[in-house]
Amino acid sequence: MNMKFSKRMDGLASAIFSQLENKKNEMAASGRTVINFSIGTPDMPPAPHVIKTMQEETGKPENYRYAVKDIPELTDTVIEWYDNRFGVKLERDEVLSMAGSQDGLAHIGLTLADPGEMVMVPDPGYPIFSVGPSIACARLFRIPLLKQNNFIMDLDAIDPSTAHNAKLIVVSYPNNPVTAVAPPEFYEKLVWFAKKYDIAVVHDNAYCELAFDGVRLGSFLSFPGARDVGVEFNSLSKSYNMPGCRIAFALGNRKIIGQLSNLKSHLDYGTFLPVQRAAIAALTGPQDCVAQTVETYQRRRDLLIDGFKEIGWDMDKPPATMFVWAKIPPAYTSSVEFTFDLLEKTGVIVVPGSSFGEMGEGFVRMALVQPEDKIRKAVELVKESGVLR
Numbered sequence: 001m002n003m004k005f006s007k008r009m010d011g012l013a014s015a016i017f018s019q020l021e022n023k024k025n026e027m028a029a030s031g032r033t034v035i036n037f038s039i040g041t042p043d044m045p046p047a048p049h050v051i052k053t054m055q056e057e058t059g060k061p062e063n064y065r066y067a068v069k070d071i072p073e074l075t076d077t078v079i080e081w082y083d084n085r086f087g088v089k090l091e092r093d094e095v096l097s098m099a100g101s102q103d104g105l106a107h108i109g110l111t112l113a114d115p116g117e118m119v120m121v122p123d124p125g126y127p128i129f130s131v132g133p134s135i136a137c138a139r140l141f142r143i144p145l146l147k148q149n150n151f152i153m154d155l156d157a158i159d160p161s162t163a164h165n166a167k168l169i170v171v172s173y174p175n176n177p178v179t180a181v182a183p184p185e186f187y188e189k190l191v192w193f194a195k196k197y198d199i200a201v202v203h204d205n206a207y208c209e210l211a212f213d214g215v216r217l218g219s220f221l222s223f224p225g226a227r228d229v230g231v232e233f234n235s236l237s238k239s240y241n242m243p244g245c246r247i248a249f250a251l252g253n254r255k256i257i258g259q260l261s262n263l264k265s266h267l268d269y270g271t272f273l274p275v276q277r278a279a280i281a282a283l284t285g286p287q288d289c290v291a292q293t294v295e296t297y298q299r300r301r302d303l304l305i306d307g308f309k310e311i312g313w314d315m316d317k318p319p320a321t322m323f324v325w326a327k328i329p330p331a332y333t334s335s336v337e338f339t340f341d342l343l344e345k346t347g348v349i350v351v352p353g354s355s356f357g358e359m360g361e362g363f364v365r366m367a368l369v370q371p372e373d374k375i376r377k378a379v380e381l382v383k384e385s386g387v388l389r
C-alpha cells in the first residue's frame with residue numbers, strides 16, 4: 001500500500017537526533033566510552049516520601065479507574081503552593097493538571113489558533129514550542145533570542161502589523177536551551193504587548209526552582225494583568241525529579257484553562273490517581289529535596305564550566321536551568337559538524353544548537369545530567385582529543 005502521511009508529519013522528523021543515537025550506539029557497541037550530555041532528563045530520583053506515596057497509592061485497586069478530573073485535594077494543594085511560593089492567589093477553575101507541560105504545549109495551539117493563524121515562538125526554542133502550534137497547522141513567527149539582548153525577546157522590534165496577526169505567544173524563562181532568566185520589566189512589557197495586540201500568552205516556567213547562586217525566581221502570574229492575557233505551565237518533572245510521572249499544571253486565565261480542559265477531556269481521562277497523590281506529597285512534603293537538586297546541578301555546572309575553561313573552551317555560567325549553552329570552538333562553523341566531531345573524537349554527546357532553531361547555530365547545549373566523575377572524565381577526553389585546537 002502506498003501510504004501517504006499528512007504534511008504536518010514532515011515537520012516532526014528529527015534526523016539529527018536519530019543520527020546521534022545511531023552513532024552513540026555504534027560507539028558503545030565497539031566498547032568506546034560515551035558520556036551523554038544530550039538528554040534533559042534528570043538522573044536524580046524523587047524524594048523518598050514521593051516514591052512511598054506512589055507505592056502506597058498504586059497498591060489501591062480503586063486508583064485504577066479513570067481519574068477524569070483533578071481530585072479536589074490536588075487543586076487545593078496547587079492553589080496553596082502558588083500562594084505560598086509566588087504570592088499568586090488562584091481560584092479552582094484556574095488550575096488544571098496535565099501529563100507534563102509537554103502535553104499542554106502540544107495542545108494549547110489547537111485551542112487558540114485556527115489553521116494558518118500565527119503563533120509567536122522563541123528561536124532558539126525547546127522543540128514543542130513550535131511543534132505544538134505546527135500540529136495545529138498554525139503559522140510560526142520566530143522571535144530571535146540574541147546573545148546581545150541577553151537572550152530576552154525584543155518585543156519592541158516586532159512589526160505592529162505582524163503583532164496584530166498573532167493569536168498566541170510562547171515564552172519561557174528560565175530558558176531551555178539558552179538558560180537565560182528574564183527581568184521583571186520584560187514580563188511587564190509582555191503583558192502590555194499581549195493586551196495591545198490581543199495575543200494570548202503561554203509562559204512555560206519549567207525551571208523556576210532550578211536557579212543558582214541563591215537566586216529565587218518568580219511566576220509570570222504575579223505580574224499585574226498576566227492572568228487577563230495568559231497561562232503559566234509549571235511542571236514537577238525537573239523541580240521534584242518526577243519526569244516519568246508526567247504531571248504539570250496549567251495555571252491562570254480561566255477561559256484558556258477551560259478550553260484546554262475541554263480539549264483534554266477528549267484526549268485523555270485525567271491524570272492517573274497515584275500520580276495526583278504523589279504530586280500532593282511532593283508539594284506538601286519537606287522541600288529540602290529541591291534545594292539538594294539545585295546544589296547538585298550547581299556543583300556540576302561549576303565543575304564543567306571551570307574544567308572546560310581551563311582547557312581553552314570558554315562558556316558562560318548559566319544562572320538557572322539544568323543546561324549549559326556554549327559557543328562552539330572558533331575552528332568550527334557548524335554546530336552539527338562540531339557535535340559529530342566531538343562525539344567521534346571524545347565520546348562526549350551534546351546537542352547542536354541548530355536543532356533548536358536557526359538562531360541556535362554556533363552553540364551547543366549540554367545537560368548537567370552526569371555525575372561529577374563523568375564530567376571530569378569528559379573534560380579530560382576533550383583535552384586529550386585536541387578537538388578545541
Ligand SMILES: Cc1ncc(COP(=O)(O)O)c(C=O)c1O
Nearest residue numbers: 100101102126176206235237248
Ligand atoms: C522548557 C521545557 N518545557 C517543558 C518541558 C517538558 O516537561 P514535562 O516533563 O513537564 O512535560 C521540558 C522538558 O525538558 C522543557 O525543557
